[in-house]
Amino acid sequence: MAYPKLLPARLVATFVLAVATFAPSPAFAGPTLDKIRERGAVKVGVGTQPGFFSPDSSGRWQGFFVDIGRALAIAVFNDPDKVEFVSASPQQRLPALQSGEFDILLSGVTETITRALQLGFHFGPVVFYDGQGLLVPKKLGVTSGKDLDGATVCIQTGTTGELNISDFFRANKIAFKPVAIEDTREFIKAFEAGRCDVMTQDASDLGLKRALLKTPEDYVLLPERISKEPLAPAIRWGDDRWLEIVNWTVYALIQSEELGITSQNVDEKLASPDPSIRRFLGVDPSLGAATQLDPKFAYAIVKALGNYGEIFERNVGPATKIGFERGLNRPWTAGGLLYAPPFR
Amino acid sequence: MGGRRGFLVQAALLAATLALVALVAADVLQNMARAGLTPGFGFLGRPANFEIGESLIPYSASDSFARALLVGLLNTIMVAIAGCALATILGVTLGVARLSGNLLLKGLVQAYVEVVRNTPLLLQLFFWSATMHALPAPRRALMPVEGVFLTNRGVFFPWIAAEGGLAWTVLAGFTVAVATAGYAAFRRPRNARLLLSAAALLAAASLGAALFGDPGLSIDAPRLGTFNVSGGFGISPEFLALLAGLTVHSSAIISEVVRAGLQSVPEGQWEAAHSLGLSRGQALRLVVMPQALRVIVPLMISSYLDLTKNSSLAVAIGFPDLVSVISTSANQSGHAVETILIMVAAYLALNLSVSTVMNRYDAKLAARGFAAP
Numbered sequence: 236m237a238y239p240k241l242l243p244a245r246l247v248a249t250f251v252l253a254v255a256t257f258a259p260s261p262a263f264a265g266p267t268l269d270k271i272r273e274r275g276a277v278k279v280g281v282g283t284q285p286g287f288f289s290p291d292s293s294g295r296w297q298g299f300f301v302d303i304g305r306a307l308a309i310a311v312f313n314d315p316d317k318v319e320f321v322s323a324s325p326q327q328r329l330p331a332l333q334s335g336e337f338d339i340l341l342s343g344v345t346e347t348i349t350r351a352l353q354l355g356f357h358f359g360p361v362v363f364y365d366g367q368g369l370l371v372p373k374k375l376g377v378t379s380g381k382d383l384d385g386a387t388v389c390i391q392t393g394t395t396g397e398l399n400i401s402d403f404f405r406a407n408k409i410a411f412k413p414v415a416i417e418d419t420r421e422f423i424k425a426f427e428a429g430r431c432d433v434m435t436q437d438a439s440d441l442g443l444k445r446a447l448l449k450t451p452e453d454y455v456l457l458p459e460r461i462s463k464e465p466l467a468p469a470i471r472w473g474d475d476r477w478l479e480i481v482n483w484t485v486y487a488l489i490q491s492e493e494l495g496i497t498s499q500n501v502d503e504k505l506a507s508p509d510p511s512i513r514r515f516l517g518v519d520p521s522l523g524a525a526t527q528l529d530p531k532f533a534y535a536i537v538k539a540l541g542n543y544g545e546i547f548e549r550n551v552g553p554a555t556k557i558g559f560e561r562g563l564n565r566p567w568t569a570g571g572l573l574y575a576p577p578f579r
Numbered sequence: 580m581g582g583r584r585g586f587l588v589q590a591a592l593l594a595a596t597l598a599l600v601a602l603v604a605a606d607v608l609q610n611m612a613r614a615g616l617t618p619g620f621g622f623l624g625r626p627a628n629f630e631i632g633e634s635l636i637p638y639s640a641s642d643s644f645a646r647a648l649l650v651g652l653l654n655t656i657m658v659a660i661a662g663c664a665l666a667t668i669l670g671v672t673l674g675v676a677r678l679s680g681n682l683l684l685k686g687l688v689q690a691y692v693e694v695v696r697n698t699p700l701l702l703q704l705f706f707w708s709a710t711m712h713a714l715p716a717p718r719r720a721l722m723p724v725e726g727v728f729l730t731n732r733g734v735f736f737p738w739i740a741a742e743g744g745l746a747w748t749v750l751a752g753f754t755v756a757v758a759t760a761g762y763a764a765f766r767r768p769r770n771a772r773l774l775l776s777a778a779a780l781l782a783a784a785s786l787g788a789a790l791f792g793d794p795g796l797s798i799d800a801p802r803l804g805t806f807n808v809s810g811g812f813g814i815s816p817e818f819l820a821l822l823a824g825l826t827v828h829s830s831a832i833i834s835e836v837v838r839a840g841l842q843s844v845p846e847g848q849w850e851a852a853h854s855l856g857l858s859r860g861q862a863l864r865l866v867v868m869p870q871a872l873r874v875i876v877p878l879m880i881s882s883y884l885d886l887t888k889n890s891s892l893a894v895a896i897g898f899p900d901l902v903s904v905i906s907t908s909a910n911q912s913g914h915a916v917e918t919i920l921i922m923v924a925a926y927l928a929l930n931l932s933v934s935t936v937m938n939r940y941d942a943k944l945a946a947r948g949f950a951a952p
Contacts, residue, residue, distance in 0.1 A: 326906055326910060329910070329913075330909075330915045333616070333915075349913060350913075353616075353913045354616070354913045355616065375806075383806075385804055385806045385807060385809075386806045386807075387732060387806065387807060389897075392894070392903065392906060392907055392910070393906070393907075393910050397629040397630075397907060397910075397911070398628050398629055398911060400630075401628055401629050401630045401640040402628070402640075404630075405640060405641075411630070412630075412632055412807070413629075413630045413631065413632045414632050414817065414897045415631075415632065415897060415899060415903060415907065416895075416896065416897035417894050417895060417897075417903075417906070418895050418896075421705065421708065421895060421896060421897070422897075424709070424712065425708075425712060425897060428709075428712030428713065428731055429712070429716045429731050430712050430731055430732070430816065432806050473613075
């Protein structure tokens with residue numbers, strides 16, 4: 236971001252857009268999927284954060300959520316490049332999804348009941364289990380969030396973080412002073428300058444922000460997670476088939492890891508005698524006929540992008556400079572929370 | 580001449596505009612319904628559930644969205660009033676200095692105006708914000724005067740702590756006494772002497788009550804807490820940065836308005852004033868400025884309106900103004916369209932009241948007979 240984008244202009248733009256795009260149009264059985272086919276590309280709303288979504292030096296989008304967007308393009312068009320990424324700030328992304336600016340939001344949105352039932356969004360399977368953390372300077376000598384009575388807390392606006400931190404302090408009957416800043420760089424600068432004692436954000440994001448500080452080793456992430464942040468793909472209500480394509484694309488990524496299928500061995504696995512693998516990879520084409528999907532969509536996804544584990548390790552895993560542990564984001568068979576329903 | 584036709588055209592235009600508005604409104608409602616949104620302002624009564632960093636009225640996360648929006652509106656009004664006042668003082672001083680015979684002073688003011696006017700306000704706000712953050716942490720606070728803390732958490736100074744009805748009565752007594760004395764001294768009404776004696780009496784009575792009664796008055800000095808400075812009167816760095824940015828930016832523009840206004844008064848007025856034996860200062864205050872005001876005031880109105888609207892950049896540096904609270908509310912409540920409508924209405928009301936007040940002042944000047952040159 237060369238220039239900090241400012242909220243008023245953006246809110247107004249969203250408002251104008253909301254009015255403009257709501258011009259009368261006939262309703263379809265599956266309006267989103269029809270629009271995608273007509274356009275010839277899936278439009279994906281993303282954020283900007285290295286590891287999750289960022290354009291590389293040649294302008295090609297890369298990252299954990301970007302790969303999931305490409306998997307969707309394979310499921311619909313059998314081509315990982317028939318996808319358009321649109322970057323949206325945390326403030327702007329939900330109204331933009333509502334107004335149809337993109338077909339799916341893959342920007343690390345937390346699934347909540349109000350977003351589902353009040354805003355009218357369907358959420359696909361959780362692709363990243365996160366939780367809000369508290370980053371503090373080591374020299375404060377604080378070991379728990381409960382020691383933070385009277386602290387000043389830097390919060391970035393537009394996330395569920397504002398609510399969680401208020402809830403956490405109220406539940407523990409301690410007081411805090413919020414400084415809510417929208418601009419990301421200003422947010423980091425304020426914390427670094429000592430304007431706040433605490434920076435709060437999803438723990439995954441805090442890890443990245445800590446790496447951006449001048450002396451990361453002087454800061455420590457407190458052990459508590461003050462919230463559950465299941466990050467899931469979000470789509471508008473009104474297109475059931477599109478929802479199922481999103482669901483089963485994510486499940487295909489999870490299932491392939493559980494079955495031990497990787498981008499390296501997927502061609503060998505085609506010869507596997509295991510009936511569940513044969514169905515999954517489309518060697519046995521019965522699933523394709525039943526679902527009206529390309530019978531080999533799971534094969535094509537794994538071949539091009541790898542399974543969930545490979546996508547995680549490549550973009551944000553311990554070997555990358557982001558350096559996240561898998562934690563809860565492991566298959567249920569390995570003690571994590573990733574669980575795909577059966578492909579049959 | 581065609582009065583009837585003109586009326587018909589206007590009526591048709593009005594009807595077309597209203598129809599367009601109704602069409603858009605109906606379409607928005609229909610499409611919101613299709614997106615599963617239920618428009619309405621009922622959410623305003625529900626708990627906001629988020630904290631706001633600074634507030635003129637008591638506020639906590641369990642208060643309603645309506646109260647949160649009021650907190651934001653009051654913050655915007657506070658910064659707008661303080662900004663307009665300071666920018667006027669600074670701007671008038673600079674505008675007069677620009678016309679001074681002193682070449683160095685003139686050059687400095689010109690440089691100030693060019694630098695400030697030709698850089699984006701947002702950049703200046705980031706500069707002020709960084710300056711405030713560069714102050715030391717509370718434990719190593721700068722103390723220019725004992726009891727005054729300059730820190731990156733804000734500026735804190737001792738304040739009067741009043742408890743109980745008597746304390747407030749004493750304070751109110753003092754305030755009225757000072758205001759009366761000030762009025763009598765500066766405006767010199769015919770009964771000035773009487774007013775001054777009354778003020779002295781009131782002050783003495785308040786002082787007596789403070790000394791001999793137990794009014795519950797004390798000095799609340801700021802002190803270091805675990806994380807922050809507590810007690811005393813604190814001003815946040817975000818507020819200071821925003822106020823400094825808006826004041827400096829607008830003062831440059833106001834100084835040019837003042838300069839243009841003063842120069843619009845014919846040179847002969849200065850000469851006539853001098854020949855009557857008035858000093859330069861007296862000539863400015865009594866002869867030239869009153870005439871220049873006819874040019875200055877209308878332009879000043881737009882500067883004030885600009886300052887009020889520019890205060891919405893606060894969201895970038897973390898001051899909880901109306902826009903900041905509106906955007907958080909929109910995000911938490913999911914009522915984006917309604918909150919935007921509230922924001923539009925609030926800014927419109929705010930700016931219309933500023934221009935109403937200023938236009939009345941302008942009309943009053945005109946009534947006094949200072950015709951525009």
